[in-house]
Amino acid sequence: MRYGLTAAEARAHLWLVDEHGLGTLGDPHRPPPRPEQAPFWRALAPAWARQADGTTAPLAALVEHIRPSVLIGVSGQYGLFTPPVLRAVAAHHERPVIFALSNPDDHAECTALTAYASTDGRAIFASGGPSLPVPVLGGATGRAASAVPFHYDAAAARYPAQVNNAFIFPAVSRAVASGRVHQITDRMLLAGAEALAALVTAEDLAMGRVLPPIQALAQAIGAVAAALIDAASEDGPADPAPPKFEL
């Protein structure tokens, strides 16, 4: 167990919420999951996931029960991560991870400033589109007293990462162009992700970003593409069986 978790344990650490509320099977208040969602839906619908009238409990309440250390927004809902939600995450974790990934900006779940201000600057924040640097009092890595928009100290500022697919897809086409990749497997994506994470320096982390700066995109793509090609060769050659489809 390279990462120290069984499949069931891995799932126990993963919760999904969509527009109908917490993703659970056998919940009379929500439609059944689509095929791709089913593997990640939980079996039991906890009582706290619904209010008395059957509507979904507010996100802050769900967070209060789940106590996630990582909150990822891919909802396209602007402002979904309100200060109460962010405070609820930060209440149980010293360095909560907040990724508000929907873009463009006017669809983002929260801004960098809200994330830092609602967590005493403790959040490890990243956005989907480009984020402006956020000035923070109290140093770039330590616990900050507050985030104020009118004080700017470049050394103490945070430069949130742009968690953007642009770090991956150009590497995929580059790997395919090498002639040694014939299908895109999850194992390859995993290797690509590990290669990308390995490029993040201590300096990057100190500046508050969990991916290389977008200026280093071309170098990052080279490293990710190499990892994809290596993983593809581990996967072995493409399936020799003939394609099966009707024309």
Add this chain to the structure above:
Amino acid sequence: MAAAGHSRHRPRQRVRLAATLGRVWVLLLATLALVVVANDPHEHWIRPLAAAVAAVDAALQDIHPDTTTPAAVEQLWAIVHAQPHSLAQYAALEAVQTANASLLDGLLRAHAERLLPVIYTPGVALACQYYGYLPRRTPVLVVPVGSDAAAVRMQLSGVPAADLRVVVLTDGERVLGLGDLGVWAAPIAVGKARLHALAGGAPLDAALPIVLDAGTDNVALRQHDLYAGLPAPRTRPVQDAGATADLYTATVRQLALALAERTPVPLLHVEDVGRGTGFRLLDVARAERWPLPVFNDDIQGTGAVVLAALLAAVPSTGRASLAELTVLIVGGGQAGIGIARVRRPFHCVLCEGSERQVLTVPPPLVPRELPLRPSRQR
């Protein structure tokens, strides 16, 4: 006396009050007019587009069509940079592209950092919303849903690139957070194609944007004077319908087969299609063993990049590994499931022996345990 003084004073006060009120009114009206002009999409967004293109045209008159000297690049950068907003900058870039594609290549590479937000997120969202109003547009292959093999081959035969590396295909159903934009989603495919080339170290024409015109459910857009796509409700893949009834999948399949005949075989990158469509195309391509690699950026690309960011963040959280983090994903669409999917093999596939045994035992948490998908059972 006092009464007389009073009566003299009162009208003067009234006059002063009226004058003040008048001034306030003028100020209010002026502000209102300003706000109206600033918020009028036509005034603010569309009017500067023609001027942007005209400025590029004027500059290009002095530049030979095949020139890409640094001086020419800088001259055009100055024009693009001077535009009032990102949409006008986009329009200027499109004018450069249609007149002198290699000059655009030089321009994008020289000023990648400033131009990425224009051709890619967030600027590309504006380009989609105002696509019909752009005076010039990069030529994009539009494949109508229902095209047969011969029609698709005919369209692709006009593609000049000797070594095509990747095709970016979208049907415009879920564009960023904007929803259904039909064929107006073309800038999404164009932008991703440009990024494939710029970041992947290839010429711009190594990446081909294609829009699959499957109609649109955006009624306002369908009835728009400038909308050039099929004015019909959207066609989507149909599960278990047979090869002929599922027009959508059949069209993509024909496209994939025609692309796979090229040497080298390009990547088929699927982008911003509907929720069900994205998963369906991946499943069909895998089940039918399409002879080219298929990649869904919203599912697989997002999954991989989020996992990378999580892995990098682990040391800062003070935890030993990702295994100790509890993840809450908000959003059950392609991105949400994509993250969950890439995270799942992270814990399961790579683990050795003991993990395999765990998988054969019905786990207590989820009654319907899905086994590893066929591609990973090696």
